[in-house]
Amino acid sequence: MTYVVTEACIRCKYMDCVEVCPVDCFYEGENMLVIHPDECIDCGVCEPECPAEAILPDTDERAAQWVEFNRKYAQAWPNITRKGEPPADADEWKGKPGKMAYFSEKPGHP
Template sequence: MAHVVAEPCFDCKYTDCVVVCPVDCFYEGAQMLYISPDECIDCEACVPECPVEAIFHEDNLPDEWKDFTALNAEMTPTCPVINEKKDALETESCDQSRKKG
């Protein structure tokens, strides 16, 4: 089992989560981050670090975001590893997601 980055990360890309990951299983796409299901050790260190609450254990992923499990698996081989904090995208949708949390 693994954790999954879901919809709230889209157009945000806060990277608070990547610096606490002990196995560097985060990958950076153009619009969001992804977690490699083959590398995630299920430690949950990333979950409380996400300011928009975009990271879920795959068993607890809301139904409307179930497709993100496959998307994370599909995208990680095509994206670079990210393990250092970067500036978030700070788009309007990102700002709205953060205000909800």
Template sequence: MTHVVSEACIRCKYTDCVDVCPVDCFREGPNMLVIDPDECIDCAVCIPECPVNAIYAEEDLPANQIAFIKINAELAQADGWKSITKRKPALPDAEEWKDKTDKVGELVR
């Protein structure tokens, strides 16, 4: 099993999680982060660090977020989605987007 970044990260991209990751499994896209399932060691230290509760163990992922297992795996290998290992500022309008749902249409690949 691995961990998965869910829809809550879209248009927020808080990076608190990357500071604690011991294996550098996070990848950064234009408006969200994903976890590379081939790199994740299932340690769970990232979960409590996410201010928008966007990270789940795969087996705990809510049913309406299951598509993000495939999205994380796909985007972790996509061109332009590079490893991120140090915290950066969140997106400028992250506070406006952090409590919104149904954001999958906002995902920039």
């Protein structure tokens, strides 16, 4: 089992989850984070830390489509091990639906 990041992270990217991850399995894109599903140890400490409620266990039916998405971008983006600053307008994007239209494939800058 693994945890995955969903579209709720897009344009929020709070990064509270990064600080608590014991295996450093978060990877940073320009406007969201992903979890490498093959590195996640299923400890679950990241899920309650996410203010955007963007992290789900892969056993949740809403997470099924996100496992391969997280794997793909974890292999392309840089690993992140420390919390950075969220976007200035993160709170404005929190909870908005349809954020996939704003997704960027560009890597982040850890």
